[in-house]
Amino acid sequence: METQERGVSIRRQMLSKKLPEPSSLQYLPYRNYNYSLVMGACCENVIGYMPIPVGVAGPLFLDNKEFHVPMATTEGCLVASTNRGCRAICLGGGASSRILADGMTRGPVVRLPTACQAAEVKVWLESPEGFKIMREAFDSTSRFARLQKLIIGLAGRNLYIRFQSGTGDAMGMNMISKGTEKALARLNEEFPDLQVIAISGNYCTDKKPAAINWIEGRGKSVVCEAVVPAKVVREVLKTTTEDIVEVNINKNLVGSAMAGSIGGYNAHAANIVTAIYIACGQDAAQNVSSSNCITLMERTGFTNDDLYISCTMPSIEIGTVGGGTNLLPQQACLQMLGVQGASQDNPGENARQLAKIVCATVMAGELSLMAALAAGHLVKSHMIHNRSKINLQDLQGTCTKKAA
Known part of the structure; x- marks a missing residue:
């Protein structure tokens, strides 16, 4: 045309x-x-x-810096609630974060003629010599891909090999797939009877719930924490430290255990992750693993009335180059956060910073929603921000009749 x-x-x-x-x-x-x-x-x-409407939450005070966080969503109340959590964290002195690990994974499945031969390949891959050969082949495909480790699983004569690699500022699936393909070709030279069934054997695991991502991590593993003074809990969050801690234990921990959750020990991490992902050009389907999060709350401080909160997220799959981050509106949102493109001084730093922002914003969202549940404000808030005023009047009328 x-x-x-x-x-x-x-x-x-x-x-x-x-x-x-x-x-x-x-x-x-x-x-x-x-x-x-x-x-x-x-x-x-x-x-x-x-x-899609894009709102902003913040300022989020994280690691002594202020961030205004763009969130693309059609769910009323989400940005307002996250914004309230950001305010509570800011008034408490801000949040702190650390990167625990940084490595994307790809897990192909290969097959040997017998299970015993598959076991021999496993032993070879786990040896220093075997790993060195695999790493040289893998690393030769990219300036940024650097093989960190292999995790091997065996099922009969099928061998599942989880390659983990740094990927710079890219989310890195294409990069690591290319390296994995080269490493498998080299492995085939050592073991000619080896047959590659699929470059992805779901041992990665990508875009599906999986315990391996929760335990081993995938992408960026991040922890974030903050202390919210008792006065801020009362005046901003409209509840008490004792009540919010009680709800967190029985909902996010016990309730999730009762449901058999994998990585879902939180209130609504996926809400915040997905909204930031859409705004910032990420693969929205990767919210599945990226939303793995455990939210912990404790009473702390001199009088034991302050609130300590932390969010640990082991598998934030994120990047600041490639894919949807090349689109101009998405680049504008990344620029708002100061992380657009590749870091020139320290490759990978922009993506790691974005992951920390995601984790801290999730914590703000967790704080506000858990406070709303503890105070019994959840339904009323959604009727105001996510429903028509007529519905709110109907609800108030119903409550008045029940009270009477």
């Missing part, structure tokens, strides 16, 4: 003739968009783009 926009327009016209309601595309915009950044990178068969 003369222009990419004209190509999109023609595709829309062709599609509209096949739809039950031909005018159904009229509210899906397509004009004035830079499709050159999309084609061959982010989407195929393009018919437009989806505008």
Whole structure:
């Protein structure tokens, strides 16, 4: 086509003739968009783009810096609640964070003629010599990919090999897949009977709940903590330290254990992760593992009335280059946080900083929602921010009648 926009327009016209309601595309915009950044990178068969409201939470005071966090969502109350949590953390002196680990994974499945031969390959891979050979092959494919370790699982004659590697500021799935492919080719030279079944054998694990990500970590592993003074708990969060700690124990810890949760020892980490991911050009489907989080709360301070809170997130899969981070609106959100593109001074630092921001914002969201539950304000808040005023009046009328 003369222009990419004209190509999109023609595709829309062709599609509209096949739809039950031909005018159904009229509210899906397509004009004035830079499709050159999309084609061959982010989407195929393009018919437009989806505008999603973007709110801002903050300032989030983290590691002695202020951040205004963009959140793309259609859930009323989410940004307001997270904003309240940010305020409580700020009034308490701010949050602190640390990166615990940084390594993306890919877990192919290979097959040997017999289980005993598969076991021999496992022993070789776990030897210093075998690992050295694999690392040299893997590292040769990229300036940033550096093989950190291998975790080997065996099921009969199937061998599952979990490659873990640093990936700089990229989320890194393509980078690590390329390195894994080269390493498997080298492994095949050592063991000619080895057959590669799939470059991904779900031992990674990507976009699915998995205990291995919860235990071993994937992407960035982050911990974040803060202390909220008793006065702030009362005046900003509208509850008491004792009550919010009690709810956290029985909901996030015991309740999640009763449900058999994997990595879900939190109130709504996925809400915040997904909203930031959409705003900042991440793969939104990776919220599955990235939302793994355990939220802990304790009474602390001289009078034991202050609130200590921490969020530990072992598998935040995130990057500041590649994919949707190349799109201009998403780049604008990354620039708001000061992490757009690759770090020139310390490769990987922008992605690690973004992961810490995600974890700290999750903590703010956890703090506010748990306070709302402890105070019994959850339903009323959603009726104000996520429902019509008529519904709120109906609710208040119902409550008045029940009270009477």
